[in-house]
Structure formats: structure tokens, C-alpha cells
Amino acid sequence: MFVYFQSTLVVGLHMIISGGVQVKVQGGEETFEDCKEKLDNTKYGDEPVEINSDEVLKACAVGLGSLGVVYSITYRCVPMYNLEEIRKVEHVTWLSSEQFEVPPTFAQMYNNPEDGQYFSFFVNPYPLERG
Secondary structure, eight states: OOOOOGGGGEEEEEEEEGGGEEEEEEOOBOOHHHHHHHHHTOOTTSOOEEEEBHHHHHHHHHTTTTSSEEEEEEEOOOOOOOOOOOOOOOOOOOSSGGGOOOOHHHHHHHHOHHHHTTOOOOOOOSOOOOO
16 A cells, blocks of 8 residues: 655645745756755846755755745656455364464455555464354
């Protein structure tokens, strides 16, 4: 299962930092030094500074709003999908924990990427009371 946090989906930011300087940040290969040089040569009223740095983007995305006023955010979209839950009870007997093996039908489903992408199974290690 994929877990996304808001900051991991950010692919671009448009911010206003100290001095009223506009900055557009997106991923790229620029270093912190390159970005600092660009910002040092910019003043209020200039066109937005384009920063293409993965490191700066990550720093801005994690602390949204802490480095300046966020003007706009661009998010990466995750394709929509539907999951169908199918529950099936399989009784597996074993004498001790050393003798337990995953049943072949489970292993086949779990190892097949088509069928087992969202596959999980649960094991109850306690014997069922029969009566």
C-alpha cells in the first residue's frame, strides 16, 4: 500500500520570500550555492526567480510556509484506482511454529504482481476451539 504525505506530492511552489522577492521552485540539478547566487542578485519588483533544485524543493515542501508566503503549490496527482476486497478463510493446520509454512495458494497469489499487488493475509497462531 502506498502512503503519501502532502509534502511528497509537491512538485512546484511559487513563494514570496523576505524582501518581497518572488521565487518559483521546482525539481532540478541546481545546488544550494547556485540558488543562493540567483537570490543574492534579485530585488523586489524583479521577475520571479526560477530555482530548479531537488534539495531546495524538498526543504520548501517539508516546511510549507516556513520559508516564505506560499503563493501557489503544484501537486503531483496519483491515478485513481478502485480496490475490491475479497475475504476468504483458509484453515491451515500445523503442529508447531517450526512446522508452519505458507500454503502454496497464498504464496502464488503473493508472488504474482497482477493478483497480489494489494494482497495480504493474516495468520491466527492460536488453535481454533472445535466443539
